[in-house]
Amino acid sequence: MRLLFLGDLMGRAGRSAAADALPTLREKLKxxxxxVxxxxxxxxxxxxxxxxxTTIQAGADVITGGNHTFDQKELLNVIDADDRILRPINYPEGTPGRGFAIYDAPRxxxxxxxxxxxxxxxxxxxxxxxxxxxVLKKYRMGVAVHAIxxxxxGEATSEKMAMGHFLDGRVSLVVGTHSHVPTADCQILDGGTAYQTDAGMCGDYNSVIGMQKEEPISRFLTKMNKERYSPAEGEATICGTxxxxxDRTGLAKRIEPLRMGPRLMEHVPVV
Structure with a gap:
């Protein structure tokens, strides 16, 4: 199978760029x-x-989350009913939503x-x-599912790398999110699991990790919060893995970064 993971959609710029690109990407990369x-x-x-x-209609099959999953409280009204929206599995017991699910794919x-x-x-x-x-003790790759x-x-690269090695041979891909900076370490680990420490963000890279530059710089200089953070709204770069x-084992045969946009060196896999 061919799978694409897109890093954090950052504000209007990121989500709009991803929605615009996904139909073409699905076709071009088969x-x-x-x-996402x-x-x-x-x-x-x-x-x-x-x-x-809108994101699912554009071509995403699943939307994952993180520490900001529940910042918009209206999500609480739908997350239990829609298994296409995930939140971290290690939230405390009783938190709405789910941390994993199994989905149908072609063939x-x-x-x-x-x-x-x-x-x-x-x-x-x-x-x-x-x-x-x-979860993996209940659902084995190559038996219950064809890919994981x-x-x-996460914040720490060490913790992400430790997770990659911990899961090596048991999942198809471990990919990090949260830092909004794509790392240059796409690789297939010894056991056959594809790994990248961070996929980066889909957003305006003329920014401070996706936010307009002035307020973050001011906070570093003064240690004072003068205004709310606001997403940068320039042309977005799409980053992913x-x-x-x-198909038999679920292990990775190939991993490449995806970068499309004006700020970073572009790289689009060829299939």
């Missing part, structure tokens, strides 16, 4: 399944049901997506390693 991180899609903070619907294939959040320099959460491990993608939303999997 994609079977698309996952949407936790910053609504003005940089959270996700609304309207934005989720009778099934794809599991797991969303988890790190704990280093992040809010206190349950252990993401144990939470994912418990893990969106690990493309993989091809072995």
């Amino acid at each position: 994609l079977d399944f698309v996952i 991180n949407g936790e910053n899609a609504a003005s940089g903070f959270g996700l609304t049901s309207k934005i989720a619907g 009778g294939k099934k794809v599991m997506v797991i969303n988890a959040m790190g704990r280093v320099f992040m809010n206190a959460m349950e252990c993401p390693f144990r939470a994912i491990d418990a 993608v893990v969106d690990f939303h 493309f993989i091809e999997t072995d």
Whole structure:
């Protein structure tokens, strides 16, 4: 199968660019399944049901989240009913929504997506390693599902890399989100799992991780909050991770970054 993961949609610029590009990307890359991180899609903070619907209509199969998942409280009205919207699996018991689900893909294939959040320099959460491990003990790749993608939303590169090696051989892809900066370490680990520390963001890179520059710079200089953060609204660059999997084992045969837009060196996989 061919799968595409798009990094955090950052505000209007990011979500609009992704929605515009997804139909073409699905056709050009002959994609079977698309996952998008949407936790910053609504003005940089959270996700609304309207934005989720637009993103799915454009070509996303699943939208994952992170520490801003519930910033828009209206999402609480739909997240239990719509399994195409995930929140981190290691939120405390009783939190609305779900942290993983299994989805139908073309040719009778099934794809599991797991969303988890790190704990280093992040809010206190349950252990993401144990939470994912418990799911994988019930659903084996190559038996119950044909591919498994893990969106690990975290701050620390060490924690993300540890998760990649912890899951090596048991999932198709471990990809990091949250930092909004694409890393140059796309690789296939020893056990056959594709890995990238961070997919980057879909947003305006003429910014401070997607926010207009003035307020972040001011806070660093003065240690004072003068205004709210506002997403940068210039032309967006789309960043993500493309993989091809072995239909029999679910392990990765290929991984490449995707970068499309005005600010970063472009790279679009060829299929």
